[in-house]
Amino acid sequence: MIIQKNVSLLPFNSFGINALAEEMITVEHASELQGIIGGGLLSDKMVFVLGGGNNVVFVGNFDGAVVHMANKGITVLDEDADTVTVRAEAGEVWDDFVWYCLEHQWFGLENLVAIPSSIGAAAVQNIGAYGVEAKDFIVEVEALDIATGNKRCFSNAECSFGYRDSVFKHSAKHFIIISVTFRLSKTPKLNLSYLAINQYLAYSGITDPTPKQLAKCIADLRWSKLPKPEVQGSVGSFFKNPVVTASHYEELKERFPNLVAYPAGDGYKLAAGWMIEKSGWKGRTVGRVGVYPKQALVLVNCGGCDGNDVARLANAIIADVETMFGVRLQPEAILVG
Ligand code: EPU
Numbered sequence: 001m002i003i004q005k006n007v008s009l010l011p012f013n014s015f016g017i018n019a020l021a022e023e024m025i026t027v028e029h030a031s032e033l034q035g036i037i038g039g040g041l042l043s044d045k046m047v048f049v050l051g052g053g054n055n056v057v058f059v060g061n062f063d064g065a066v067v068h069m070a071n072k073g074i075t076v077l078d079e080d081a082d083t084v085t086v087r088a089e090a091g092e093v094w095d096d097f098v099w100y101c102l103e104h105q106w107f108g109l110e111n112l113v114a115i116p117s118s119i120g121a122a123a124v125q126n127i128g129a130y131g132v133e134a135k136d137f138i139v140e141v142e143a144l145d146i147a148t149g150n151k152r153c154f155s156n157a158e159c160s161f162g163y164r165d166s167v168f169k170h171s172a173k174h175f176i177i178i179s180v181t182f183r184l185s186k187t188p189k190l191n192l193s194y195l196a197i198n199q200y201l202a203y204s205g206i207t208d209p210t211p212k213q214l215a216k217c218i219a220d221l222r223w224s225k226l227p228k229p230e231v232q233g234s235v236g237s238f239f240k241n242p243v244v245t246a247s248h249y250e251e252l253k254e255r256f257p258n259l260v261a262y263p264a265g266d267g268y269k270l271a272a273g274w275m276i277e278k279s280g281w282k283g284r285t286v287g288r289v290g291v292y293p294k295q296a297l298v299l300v301n302c303g304g305c306d307g308n309d310v311a312r313l314a315n316a317i318i319a320d321v322e323t324m325f326g327v328r329l330q331p332e333a334i335l336v337g
Contacts, residue, residue, distance in 0.1 A: 001036065002026040012053045012068065014116055015310065016233030016301045019058035019337065021066040030071045030089065030178040037149035041065070047146060048336055049176050051118030052093065055125060055235050059307035060337035067176060069120050074100060077181065085139065087181040090120030094127070102212055106184035108137050110211050111191055114219040116229055116236065120177040124168040125332075126161045130218060131193045135161035137182045143168070143175040151178075164240055164332050190214055196221060225295040233301030234292065238314065239272045239329040252325060272321075272329055273297035279320040289313045307337060 007024040010016065025041065027033055036042060046064025050056065070091040078085040084106050088097050094117035098109045111132040117125070122134045123141050138161075141154045152175070160167040168175055188211045192198060197214075200221045206213055227234050244252070249268035253259050256278070260271035276282060276296035283293035288305035291313075292298035299313060318329050 001028065001032040003041075007066070009053070009058055009062070009066070012050060012066075013056050013058060014052070014054045014229040014233060015057055015235055015305075017058045017305065017307050017310075019307060020061040022061070022063050023065045024068055025065055026068045026070050027091075028070050028072075033144050033176060033178065034149045034151075036067075037144065037146060042067070042146055049120070051090065051121035051124075052116060054116040054118075054229070055121060055333050057235065057307050057310050057333050057335050058337055059311055059335050062337055069118065069176070069178070071178065079186075082186055083183050084186060085181060085183050087142075087179050088119045089179050090118060090177045092119045093117075094119060094122050098215070101182075101184055102215060105186060107186070107188045107211050108132075108184045109182075110215045111197075111218055113215040114222045119180050123159065123177055123180045124166055125164050126166050128164065129222070130197055131191050133161070133163075135159070135166075137184060138180055139183045140181040141168075141177055142179045142181070143177045146174055146176060163243075169334075226298060227292060227300055232292075233305075234298050235333040237272075237297045237332050238299040239276075239297055239317075240332045241269045241272045242327050242329060243267050243269050244327060248326070252327075256325075270325075270327065275321050275325050275327070275329075276317055279317070279324050281317050281320065286313055286316070291317070307335070311335060 004024050007021045008018055009021055010018040025036060042065055048062060048066050050066050050068045071089040072091055073089040075087045076084060077087055095114055097119060098113050101109055111130040112127060115127050115129060117127050123138060126133050126135050138156055141159055143152055145152060168177060190211060200217050201209055204217055226236055243264050245267045249261055260274040261268040273296045281291045282296040284291050285302050287309060288302050289309045290300050290302045292300050299310060314331060322328050
């Protein structure tokens with residue numbers, strides 16, 4: 001465990017925001033956490049649990065303790081002829097884990113390749129892409145109660161996973177995730193349901209992809225639309241795709257015949273990127289922040305921005321989209337401070 005005071009969070013968030021944490025506790029072994037909690041190091045202060053910092057915008061300095069989960073390890077818990085049950089520590093890098101699984105011929109996570117995330121954050125956010133979500137493979141999440149230091153194991157159902165949502169997003173102040181357990185298949189069952197994937201495979205001259213070929217294609221496809229964090233700061237999709245009722249969808253479709261939407265439960269999920277583009281924001285820069293020219297759902301750091309720049313831009317986009325479509329966008333990113 002490492003405890004530091006007045007730490008710059010610049011290296012710890014993909015948007016590249018230079019906020020300060022009053023205190024940062026880096027946890028390299030999950031076993032240290034009970035001592036940290038038992039010793040009162042998290043008592044009577046604001047606590048923010050940081051994974052890879054890929055989905056966080058620090059709007060100001062953080063006057064409390066940032067707990068940076070950096071615990072690593074991948075362990076096979078069980079396997080049979082068809083499946084493997086594998087536990088990954090919260091601080092593992094998500095994409096490294098996906099490729100580790102592919103190398104070991106454990107399948108299912110191909111479509112989630114190249115998502116910048118830690119293992120812990122993947123469960124908090126229920127990360128998803130191309131028709132697959134982390135929840136489809138998570139069997140258990142192990143966490144510690146910040147108040148008591150007691151360990152609690154959440155079954156998949158107890159995690160209350162939703163679209164970029166879980167119980168941990170709402171009780172983030174109460175629990176620190178220490179590991180996530182996945183059940184994966186030893187037989188590939190590729191999900192090729194997205195048109196964009198089929199088009200990209202055809203473009204690459206691949207008719208019957210192997211899981212690794214699919215993962216490579218998806219990684220290429222992602223990076224054709226999203227800035228690489230080392231090149232330009234962002235949190236990937238900044239907003240969620242909003243779900244509206246069928247009647248609201250019908251009304252919008254009348255007014256905007258090209259509206260991009262997909263059935264979702266009883267309603268429709270609208271492509272927020274399309275709406276942001278139509279409201280004129282795609283590719284626009286406002287001072288030190290902007291909207292990525294290749295994907296309007298992505299806000300980017302145009303050089304030395306702070307969290308207030310991001311929040312102002314996000315609010316301006318939310319207001320314009322609401323005026324045009326009557327739909328209020330919600331951030332997917334977590335704004336802290
Ligand atoms: N679109 C536009 N203009 C834009 C952006 C998108 O018209 O500027 C249209 C596209 O043409 C397409 C539709 O909107 O018809 C959907 O776009 P895309 O396939 O790029 O997906 P998305 O809905 O924008 C979501 C996830 C991504 C994930 C992709 C692929 C959310 C918030 N985002 O984006 O996840 O990679 O689907 O499955 O659900 C992330 O969460 O950080 C993320 C990147």
